[in-house]
Amino acid sequence: MYQFDKEFDRHGTEVIKWDRMKQDFGKKDLIPLGIADMDFETLPEIVSALKERAEHPTYGYTYASEDYYNNFIAWNKKRNGFEVKKEEMISVPGIVCANAFIVAALTEPGDKILMCTPVYDPFFKVVEQQKRTLVKSSLIRKNDRYEMDYEDLDRKMADGVKLFVLCNPHNPIGRVWEKEELEKLNELCKKHNVLVFSDDIHSDIIFEGHTFVPYITISEDAAKRSVCVEAPSKTFNVAGIKTSVIFSKNPQLLTKVNEIITAFHVGVNLFGFKALEVAYKYGEAYVDELCAYLKANAEYVTKYIEENIPKAHTYVPDGTYLLWIDCTESGFSQKELMQRLVDAGVAPNDGSHYGEEGEGFVRINIGTQRRRLEEAMECMKRALC
Numbered sequence: 001m002y003q004f005d006k007e008f009d010r011h012g013t014e015v016i017k018w019d020r021m022k023q024d025f026g027k028k029d030l031i032p033l034g035i036a037d038m039d040f041e042t043l044p045e046i047v048s049a050l051k052e053r054a055e056h057p058t059y060g061y062t063y064a065s066e067d068y069y070n071n072f073i074a075w076n077k078k079r080n081g082f083e084v085k086k087e088e089m090i091s092v093p094g095i096v097c098a099n100a101f102i103v104a105a106l107t108e109p110g111d112k113i114l115m116c117t118p119v120y121d122p123f124f125k126v127v128e129q130q131k132r133t134l135v136k137s138s139l140i141r142k143n144d145r146y147e148m149d150y151e152d153l154d155r156k157m158a159d160g161v162k163l164f165v166l167c168n169p170h171n172p173i174g175r176v177w178e179k180e181e182l183e184k185l186n187e188l189c190k191k192h193n194v195l196v197f198s199d200d201i202h203s204d205i206i207f208e209g210h211t212f213v214p215y216i217t218i219s220e221d222a223a224k225r226s227v228c229v230e231a232p233s234k235t236f237n238v239a240g241i242k243t244s245v246i247f248s249k250n251p252q253l254l255t256k257v258n259e260i261i262t263a264f265h266v267g268v269n270l271f272g273f274k275a276l277e278v279a280y281k282y283g284e285a286y287v288d289e290l291c292a293y294l295k296a297n298a299e300y301v302t303k304y305i306e307e308n309i310p311k312a313h314t315y316v317p318d319g320t321y322l323l324w325i326d327c328t329e330s331g332f333s334q335k336e337l338m339q340r341l342v343d344a345g346v347a348p349n350d351g352s353h354y355g356e357e358g359e360g361f362v363r364i365n366i367g368t369q370r371r372r373l374e375e376a377m378e379c380m381k382r383a384l385c
Helices: 021-025 044-054 066-079 095-106 122-129 150-157 179-191 220-225 251-264 270-282 284-308 334-344 370-384
Strands: 089-092 112-117 133-138 140-142 145-147 161-167 195-199 226-230 244-247 322-326 361-365
Touching: 044 270, 066 270, 089 095, 089 251, 095 122, 095 161, 095 195, 095 226, 095 244, 095 251, 112 150, 122 133, 133 150, 150 161, 150 179, 161 179, 179 195, 179 220, 195 220, 220 226, 226 251, 244 251, 284 322, 284 370, 334 361, 334 370
Parallel strands: 112 133, 112 161, 161 195, 195 226
Antiparallel strands: 089 244, 140 145, 226 244, 322 361
16 A cells, blocks of 8 residues: 655755765765665655645644544554553653653763663763763673673662663664563662663564563553653654654653753644644554565565675564664774775664674664665675675
């Protein structure tokens, strides 16, 4: 039904992924596999709704409709198995600013914030910018599987950690954490009285054979200990519209977060409200087809690398549209690795940005048309063989 193979020109739309190649990589004509937005047309109902609203001659102060709340609630109840209430939700522009608000509200300068690395690099920046103390726990790599190091987490939480940042599904490694893993994590957080910020932005992009388990569903304690964030931005490719939802089952935590947000007078604009409302009403079939297409892309890239680039290795993730590619056997330094890839015509993300565990790795975005991925793989082959 949805034409994910359809190509169209994104140049000239002030989109970072395509229009900043020269600025970010020194060359203009590259295949961009870095910035995490997709090259697919968004849900048609979103486009129609935004066009209709834009045709009205005024754009005054606005607020979230009842359908905005009801559709978000219904989506999570059906697809993720939990029910959130309207009064448990706060609208914010994005996940990273939500993280910043939560850090500001629930910790103090100097407090320790723990996360498992490699991980989405803006998490580091939020901690540093707010003068908190960053604590890292390296994920354990077992063949094509990354796991949390619970012994290390236990030791580090015991040393005064106030907040744990959970990325679920995990960016960049593509793990969808299983219930038993989250239960172990919650036991440690409970033992050491650590709060949890759960970034669930990729929670809709789950591949067949895996199930997204929201942290707040693990137990009553987990629900009371956590503040979570979801958004349609990755799922429906509307990141530029800036719309996300913070939610929590703990009214005390939510009140603290809301006080910070209110103090900075931050809100979602009318198009953000409308996009989220429509996405979660009409998007189910789109997401199901999208996940199937992305998994096929992941399988293609994994097989291609296995058969054609012996000094690189990757695997099909549990979810997300990101692949974590190990290039350590190439023998190149990180700078040389990135330069060779750029010289060959492709622009991935530098793995070292996600922590020291990413040295020798790159992250690529497979949320694009298969033909473009085929071309990109030829570029990677030239760079690494």
